Amino acid sequence: MIELAALMPAVPLLGAVLLGLAGRRMTSGAARAVGVGSAVLAALTACAAAAAFVLSPPPGGATTAVVASWWRAGDLAPAFGLRLDGLAVAMSVVVTVVGALIHLFAAEFMAGEERISRFFAWMNLFLASMLVLVLASDLVVLYLGWEGVGLCSYLLIGFWHRDAANARAARKAFLVTRIGDAAMALGLIVLFVHLGTLEIAPLLEKASAVWSPGAVPAVVAAALLLAGAAGKSAQFPLHTWLPDAMAGPTPVSALIHAATMVTAGVYLVARMAPLFLLAPPVMLAVAVAGALTLLLGAAAALAQNDIKRTLAYSTMSQVGLMFLALGVGAWAAAIAHLATHAVFKALLFLSAGAVTSSLEGHEHDLRRMGGLRGDLPLVFAAFTAGAAALAGLPLITSGFYSKEAILSGAWGAERAGAWWWAAAMLGATLTSLYAFRLVFLVFAGERRTPVARRPGAAMAVPLAVLGALALTVGLLEIPRWMGGRPLISELLSTALPAPPPHQDHPGRESLLALAAAAAALAGPAIAAILWGPGRRRERALGAPAGAGAHRWIDAAASGFGFDALYARALGRPGASLVAALRRDPVDEGIEGMARAVETIHRLLRRTQTGRLRWYAAGVAAGSALLLALVLL
Amino acid sequence: MIPGGPPPASHALVLAALLFVLGLSALLARRNLLFMLLAIEIMLNAAGLAFVAAGAAHGQADGQVMFFFILTMAGVEVAVGLALVLRLSRALPELDADQAARLKD
Numbered sequence: 016m017i018e019l020a021a022l023m024p025a026v027p028l029l030g031a032v033l034l035g036l037a038g039r040r041m042t043s044g045a046a047r048a049v050g051v052g053s054a055v056l057a058a059l060t061a062c063a064a065a066a067a068f069v070l071s072p073p074p075g076g077a078t079t080a081v082v083a084s085w086w087r088a089g090d091l092a093p094a095f096g097l098r099l100d101g102l103a104v105a106m107s108v109v110v111t112v113v114g115a116l117i118h119l120f121a122a123e124f125m126a127g128e129e130r131i132s133r134f135f136a137w138m139n140l141f142l143a144s145m146l147v148l149v150l151a152s153d154l155v156v157l158y159l160g161w162e163g164v165g166l167c168s169y170l171l172i173g174f175w176h177r178d179a180a181n182a183r184a185a186r187k188a189f190l191v192t193r194i195g196d197a198a199m200a201l202g203l204i205v206l207f208v209h210l211g212t213l214e215i216a217p218l219l220e221k222a223s224a225v226w227s228p229g230a231v232p233a234v235v236a237a238a239l240l241l242a243g244a245a246g247k248s249a250q251f252p253l254h255t256w257l258p259d260a261m262a263g264p265t266p267v268s269a270l271i272h273a274a275t276m277v278t279a280g281v282y283l284v285a286r287m288a289p290l291f292l293l294a295p296p297v298m299l300a301v302a303v304a305g306a307l308t309l310l311l312g313a314a315a316a317l318a319q320n321d322i323k324r325t326l327a328y329s330t331m332s333q334v335g336l337m338f339l340a341l342g343v344g345a346w347a348a349a350i351a352h353l354a355t356h357a358v359f360k361a362l363l364f365l366s367a368g369a370v371t372s373s374l375e376g377h378e379h380d381l382r383r384m385g386g387l388r389g390d391l392p393l394v395f396a397a398f399t400a401g402a403a404a405l406a407g408l409p410l411i412t413s414g415f416y417s418k419e420a421i422l423s424g425a426w427g428a429e430r431a432g433a434w435w436w437a438a439a440m441l442g443a444t445l446t447s448l449y450a451f452r453l454v455f456l457v458f459a460g461e462r463r464t465p466v467a468r469r470p471g472a473a474m475a476v477p478l479a480v481l482g483a484l485a486l487t488v489g490l491l492e493i494p495r496w497m498g499g500r501p502l503i504s505e506l507l508s509t510a511l512p513a514p515p516p517h518q519d520h521p522g523r524e525s526l527l528a529l530a531a532a533a534a535a536l537a538g539p540a541i542a543a544i545l546w547g548p549g550r551r552r553e554r555a556l557g558a559p560a561g562a563g564a565h566r567w568i569d570a571a572a573s574g575f576g577f578d579a580l581y582a583r584a585l586g587r588p589g590a591s592l593v594a595a596l597r598r599d600p601v602d603e604g605i606e607g608m609a610r611a612v613e614t615i616h617r618l619l620r621r622t623q624t625g626r627l628r629w630y631a632a633g634v635a636a637g638s639a640l641l642l643a644l645v646l647l
Numbered sequence: 648m649i650p651g652g653p654p655p656a657s658h659a660l661v662l663a664a665l666l667f668v669l670g671l672s673a674l675l676a677r678r679n680l681l682f683m684l685l686a687i688e689i690m691l692n693a694a695g696l697a698f699v700a701a702g703a704a705h706g707q708a709d710g711q712v713m714f715f716f717i718l719t720m721a722g723v724e725v726a727v728g729l730a731l732v733l734r735l736s737r738a739l740p741e742l743d744a745d746q747a748a749r750l751k752d
Contacts, residue, residue, distance in 0.1 A: 625748030627683070628675050635671055 017080040019064035020099045023107055024146035026057045031139035038132025047122040050135025054118035054142055058111040065104045069506070076100055076509025079152050079216070090211060091155075098152035098215065102510035105350060105503060106149040106282055109357045113274040114142045116477040120365050121266035123473035124372060134174060138270065141167035145275040149282060154203055154213040157286075161199070161247070161279060165192050168276050172263040184262035191256040195246015199283075202239030205232060206290075219289040226293050237294035240287055241301060248280025248334050251307040255577050257331050258315075261323040265368030268323060272330040273361035278353050281337045285346055288512050292344075302342025302428075306438040308335030311575060313445035317452065318571035321379050322367045325453055328574070329405065329446070330360055336421060336442060343435050345424025346511040347504040351492045352417035354503060358488050359404035359414060362481035366398035369474055370457060375467040381453070386462035394470065395458050397478040402454045404485040406447035406539065409532035413489030418443060418535075420494065420501075423527045436527075440534055447538020454539075455546040494524065659700030666693035680735065680742045684728045691721045 030053025038046055077100035084094050118138060125131055144163025151157035173185025207213050209232045210221045226233040244250070249257035257277070261268055271277060284291060284301060291298055312332025319325040333356050340349035370384070371377050373391055378384060388395045404414040422443070425435035470478070491502040570576060622633075670689030677683055695714040702710015732742060739746050 625750055627744045627747065628678070631671075631674050635675075 017078050017097060017099055019060050019067065020097045020103075020107075020150055021080070021082050022060050023057055023064065023111065024143045024150065026060065026143075027053045027139040027146070028143035029053065031136045031143060034132045034136035034139065038136055041132055043126070043131050046132035046135055047126075050132075050139055051115070051118045051122050053139055054111070054115040057142060057146070058115035061107045061111040064099065065108050068099060068101075068104045072509075073099075077216070081152075085155075091207060091213065093153045093155035093213060095156055096152035096214065097150045099150065100510040101506040101508065102282075102285060102350065103150050105354060105506055106278070107146060109278075109354045110142065110145050110149060110274045113357045113361045113481075114145075114270060116481055117266050117269045117274065117361055117365065118142075120269070120368070120474050120477040121264070123471050124266055124368055125264060134171075134264070137167050137170045137174075138266070141171065141270060141275055145279070148279055152215055154206070154215060154218070157215075157283075158200070158203065161243075161283075162196065164247070164276055164279055165189065165196060168192070168260070168271055171267040171271075172260050174263055174267065178262075181262040184256075184259040188256040188260050191253055192246045195243040195253055195280075198239045198246070199243025202236050202243065205236040205239060209236070215286065219287070222290050222293060228293050229295055230293065233290060233293040234296055237287070237291050237297040238300065240283060240290070241297055241304075244280030244283045245304055246280070247283075248277045248338070249308075249331050250280065250304045250335060250338055251311060252304075252577070254308055254312070254331050255574070255581060258324050258327045258574060261321070261327050265323065265364060265371065268327070269361045269364035269368070272327065272364060273357045277330060277334050278357065281334065281341065281349060281353050284338070284341045285350055285511060288341075288346055291341075292512060298342055298344070300342075302339050302435060305335045305338025305340070305342055306435065306442075308332060309339060309442040310335075310438065310445070313442050313449065314571045315574050317445060317449045318568045320381050320572070322371065322381055322384070322453065322457065323364075323379060325381070325449060326360070326363055326367060329363075329449065332442060332446065333360070333405070336418070336439060339435060339439060340421040340424055343425050343428035343432070344512075345421055345427075347501075347507045348417065348420035348424045350507055350511070351501075351503045352414075352421055355404065355413040355417040355485075355488050355492075358481055359401045359412075359485040362397055362401035362478065362485050363405065365474070365477055365481065366394050366401060369394045369470045369478065370398070373466050373468055373470060374464045378464045381456045383463045384457045385460040386458070387466070388458040390462070390466045391469065393475055393478060397482040398458070399454055400482040400485050402450040404489075406450040407443060407531065407535040408447075408539075409528075409535060411486060413485055413487065413492075415531070415535065416489035416492045416494070419528050419531045420492065420504075422531050423494075423524055426523075426527055440530065443531060444534040444537055447535045448541055449538075451539040451542035452546050455542055459546075494528075497528075656700050656704035659703075660697055663693045663697035663700065666690075666696065669693075678743050678745055680732045680744055680747075683744060684725065684732070687724065687728075688721060691717055691724075 030049055034041070034046060034049055041049070077098055079096060079098045082095040082097060084092070086093070118135070121134070121138065125134055128134060141164065144160045144167055146160070148157055148160030148164060151160060169185050169189040172188050173182045176182045176185070203213060206218060206222075210218055210225065212218050212221065222233065242253075246253040257272075260271060263271070291301065309332050312328045312330075312335055316325050316328035316332060319328060333352070337349045337352050337356070340346075340352065370387065370391065371379055373387075373394070374384070400412075404412040406412075407414040407418040409415050422436060422439050425439045426432045428435050492504065494501055573579075667690050670686045670693060673686035673689065674683055677686065695717045698710040698713040698717070700710070702708060702713075735747060736742055
């Protein structure tokens with residue numbers, strides 16, 4: 016079983032190396048075959064490992080193996096260790112299956128690209144890094160995968176780097192996540208200094224044994240890890256990179272938003288759950304950051320005019336929902352939502368990619384879309400399935416079950432449960448609203464931009480598979496009160512701490528589920544009124560808004576001005592500091608010495624005339640001077 | 648015997664100093680390399696005279712020994728100096744020390 020786990024990151028890594036070294040000599044078809052093949056192979060391996068894990072669970076719910084030793088520095092000797100438990104199994108299946116489908120889609124989407132071997136090399140490396148991150152048994156190895164993910168996101172967001180804006184977006188993503196990464200590295204150091212190990216399982220045991228809840232080092236370490244997680248997962252206040260990350264090709268966006276990258280933060284918090292439980296203030300911060308991001312992202316998504324930006328804000332907001340779930344202790348619900356979200360968000364991104372690549376001029380603007388239902392029936396079906404799952408339409412979609420679990424987890428939180436629940440409900444309503452706003456704006460109404468081409472088989476298959484999954488994955492997580500078995504939660508139960516105990520209110524679960532269903536259904540109803548067929552759509556939110564409302568809409572469209580705020584608060588002082596340091600004061604002193612030496616040299620050089628008699632006079636004068644000094 | 652006894656050492660030293668200054672002035676003033684060599688000879692002999700006079704004043708032979716050293720050194724110096732002058736006389740139109748300034752390049 017553990018051999019399969021070792022194979023999982025190795026296959027895409029091999030693909031990346033092969034494409035990186037020999038990609039230039041490959042034909043486009045060969046490069047695509049290697050890239051997609053290695054991803055599919057990784058997915059099959061992950062499924063096999065998951066099947067083996069479920070059919071014969073290892074004792075203690077986890078199996079660990081050391082593949083190779085790495086380095087040693089004093090007491091710190093991280094090894095390339097792999098650990099397969101319920102959480103790692105669930106994550107690796109999500110990452111590889113969704114990743115493989117995205118690779119397949121990309122094979123057609125990027126077909127005309129010149130540097131396709133490079134593209135697939137980076138995509139494979141992305142997948143491999145994410146698998147290292149997920150399977151690592153040691154925090155140092157996890158950090159290796161963590162940085163690998165960051166690097167690949169930079170490379171892929173800036174894949175079309177000839178356009179300066181794309182390169183800027185890539186740089187922004189890299190720098191903003193770097194803030195979190197630095198904090199996380201500090202967190203690892205704090206953990207190592209206090210606990211003497213960075214191997215996850217012993218570290219968590221030791222932490223629970225050594226620290227009492229609320230101990231200062233535990234709070235500091237958890238807070239630093241949270242900063243890292245917030246950076247990678249685009250949570251408030253490090254969320255600003257995500258909307259700009261749309262500069263990358265659409266399959267890259269799908270990979271970043273669904274299977275890899277943004278889920279890394281959620282995974283980290285879930286993986287280190289016992290540590291976070293020792294730090295109640297940080298748990299509160301997780302929930303607050305999640306709730307804020309959920310609402311900010313949902314409101315901003317509602318006001319976007321770019322189809323991909325809408326989905327980007329949507330990702331931010333949904334990951335916020337996962338953080339909210341983590342913060343209230345609904346660990347399994349968060350991971351279940353991560354899985355369903357990975358499926359339907361990949362589906363939404365890929366369908367959006369199919370839409371834009373079908374339209375003339377690769378149109379991204381929602382205001383120039385419309386009436387595509389008849390032209391692109393498959394894409395319409397897929398996108399609607401994705402939007403329904405995102406909105407969490409009751410019973411038939413996967414999003415409903417995972418969201419319902421989070422809502423009931425929020426209600427059952429130890430403190431202020433009703434408030435968390437209200438925030439999640441508001442977020443869910445907004446989510447449902449913008450999901451169907453997209454559906455109506457893109458597919459209903461009259462046609463505004465002609466369709467230039469239709470997606471081929473390599474694009475259609477992932478859409479169909481993901482569409483089917485988006486509707487059915489939820490069947491793995493039917494709650495007990497509905498007479499089902501929450502299989503995902505059961506898989507995770509050995510790897511995650513138990514949620515806070517619920518006080519049993521008969522019928523409470525069903526009432527909460529009814530409320531969630533109502534929130535989900537409100538979205539399409541309101542969206543149909545505002546943006547349904549036959550509505551004027553000059554403004555993003557529709558005509559009825561007054562001037563005051565428009566101000567709010569503009570604020571939401573710009574992501575509530577966080578970019579401008581950061582530019583003002585951090586960018587400008589930074590720039591002036593750089594300008595001041597440009598004439599490096601320290602350098603100035605050293606350069607001054609060099610200049611003085613040069614001046615003296617020039618002066619002294621004048622004395623070397625080559626005239627013998629001057630030299631003789633100099634020698635005579637010097638001797639006379641010396642004599643005078645000695646004698647007088 | 649010189650009437651009035653031997654001259655005092657200070658006279659010989661003053662003479663040596665005058666000779667030395669003469670030689671130095673010639674060295675600085677003349678541009679012809681041959682004359683400059685001659686000027687150096689004069690300066691060397693001035694130093695030799697000072698040694699001899701000082702030796703006589705102290706009643707020791709060391710001063711005269713030093714003079715032999717100076718003589719030897721002067722011979723060596725002239726040998727090297729004349730060889731250089733001979734070389735230069737072929738390279739330069741006239742034996743002008745200032746024209747040899749381009750040796751510095």
